[in-house]
Amino acid sequence: MRAGVVVTAAACAFSAGESGAAAVTESSAAEPRIRLGVASYSFHKFDRAHVIEFMKQLNVKYLNAKDANDHLPMKPPEATLAAVDAYKAAGIELTGAGVVYFSKDEADVREKFEYCKRAGLSLIVGSPVREALPVVERFVKQYDMRLAIHNHGPEDKEWPSPLDILKEIEPMDKRIGLCIDVGHTARTGTDVVQAIHTAGARVFDLHMKDLADMKVKESQVAVGDGKMPVRGIFEALHAIGYKGFVDLEYEIHDDDPLPGMMKSFAYMRGVLAGMRYSD
Numbered sequence: 343m344r345a346g347v348v349v350t351a352a353a354c355a356f357s358a359g360e361s362g363a364a365a366v367t368e369s370s371a372a373e374p375r376i377r378l379g380v381a382s383y384s385f386h387k388f389d390r391a392h393v394i395e396f397m398k399q400l401n402v403k404y405l406n407a408k409d410a411n412d413h414l415p416m417k418p419p420e421a422t423l424a425a426v427d428a429y430k431a432a433g434i435e436l437t438g439a440g441v442v443y444f445s446k447d448e449a450d451v452r453e454k455f456e457y458c459k460r461a462g463l464s465l466i467v468g469s470p471v472r473e474a475l476p477v478v479e480r481f482v483k484q485y486d487m488r489l490a491i492h493n494h495g496p497e498d499k500e501w502p503s504p505l506d507i508l509k510e511i512e513p514m515d516k517r518i519g520l521c522i523d524v525g526h527t528a529r530t531g532t533d534v535v536q537a538i539h540t541a542g543a544r545v546f547d548l549h550m551k552d553l554a555d556m557k558v559k560e561s562q563v564a565v566g567d568g569k570m571p572v573r574g575i576f577e578a579l580h581a582i583g584y585k586g587f588v589d590l591e592y593e594i595h596d597d598d599p600l601p602g603m604m605k606s607f608a609y610m611r612g613v614l615a616g617m618r619y620s621d
Contacts, residue, residue, distance in 0.1 A: 376576055376584070378610055379404030379437055381549055381591035382413045384599055389413075390425060394432045396600060400607060405429065406438045406467060406547070406589045409457075414439055416457045426461050437587050438547060440467025440521070441492050446474040455481045465586075467492050467521045467547055472500055472510065479514050488517045490546035495526030495559065503530040504537045508544060519544035523591070524570060525551040529559060535571055538578040545584060548575075549591040550610070562594045564602040566609030573613050 380402055385393045390412045397405060407414035407425070414436070415421035429436055439458050444451050451474060458466050465488045470478045482489050491511065493501045501507050504522045511518045520541050524534045538545055552568035555561040565572060579588070588610070592603045 376579055376614060377404060377587050378402060378607065378614075379406060379587040379589040380603075381440075381589040382407045383410065383441075384590065384592040384603065385413070386410050387596050390428060394428065394434065396603075397434055398432070399600060400603060402607065403433055403435055404437050404587055404589070405434050406440055406587070407436055408440060409442070414461060416454070419460055422457060422460050436461060436463060437589075438465035438467050438490070439463055440490075440547075442466050442468040444468055444470035444474045444478055446471055446477065448477050451477050451481055455485050455487060458487060459485055464488060465490060465546060469494070469498075469501065475510065475514070479518060482515055482517045486517070488519065488546055490519050490521035492521040492549070493523055493526050493530075495523075495529045498526070503527055503532045504541060505532060508541050511544070516544075519546040521547035521549060523549040523551070524575060525549075525553055525559070525562065525591075528553060528556045528570065531557075535574040535578045538575065538582060538584075542582045545579070545582065545586065547586050548579070548584075548588050550575075550588050550606075551591055551593065552606070562592075564592075564609070565590065565606035566613075567605075572610065573617070576613060576617065 380397065380400065382393055382405055385396055388411065393413055397403065409416045414425050426436065439461060442454050444454060467490045469492050478489060491501060491507045493504050493507060496502055504520045504527055507520055522537060522541070522545060527534050527537055550565060552563050552565040552570040553561045554563050554568045556569050590603060590606055592599050592606060595602050
């Protein structure tokens with residue numbers, strides 16, 4: 343079955359259950375609350391109209407959008423603005439752009455900061471080459487925009503683990519931080535929960551996924567079906583006073599991602615509903 347024709351009865355039942363869990367998370371729990379969103383790469387085979395429809399079916403309004411398949415086009419400028427307007431009209435809030443890749447070329451860096459400024463964003467989830475960091479830091483200051491550097495696991499020669507990023511950016515402007523991808527982090531052998539505590543206020547964004555084998559990228563499953571310490575991650579985020587988003591990045595079943603994404607959100611919201619924070 344294609345994702346665009348998911349059975350509506352199941353979607354409605356899911357939405358009703360989510361609303362109650364969301365109310366607990368956003369109203370009853372002590373601040374800071376954990377807000378769940380979507381990384382639009384989860385829908386990389388689908389265009390913007392499908393993304394909007396899928397977000398409605400998932401009952402999620404927060405989107406980290408990528409310049410892919412018309413989700414949030416970088417060029418021409420009019421296309422960026424049209425996408426922003428479409429999401430706003432649908433009640434979807436853009437929380438950032440990414441992953442945005444930066445070369446060491448200053449013109450490239452400027453173009454991408456201009457893109458995010460045009461989209462009205464204050465956060466870029468990015469992956470600069472190390473040589474680009476001084477240039478990127480300069481533009482972070484100039485545009486007063488935060489950059490969350492995304493780690494991509496053992497295959498990433500620049501940023502395998504969030505701890506590799508943290509070591510490099512420690513002396514840099516505090517608007518440069520991390521987007522911790524929990525799946526890629528786990529595959530480096532790094533303790534995800536401890537990494538969140540270690541990074542503290544430098545955690546700007548988090549990409550959530552689950553793995554059946556914490557060393558194997560191809561073992562991704564719906565959140566809750568694997569070995570990812572989801573509750574521990576939420577508890578760690580709460581402990582550091584995290585005020586960003588937890589974005590589901592679902593990279594399997596890309597022809598029909600909604601069933602697994604629905605299951606993932608149901609599990610995460612169930613965990614959050616069962617947690618009781620104290621002052």
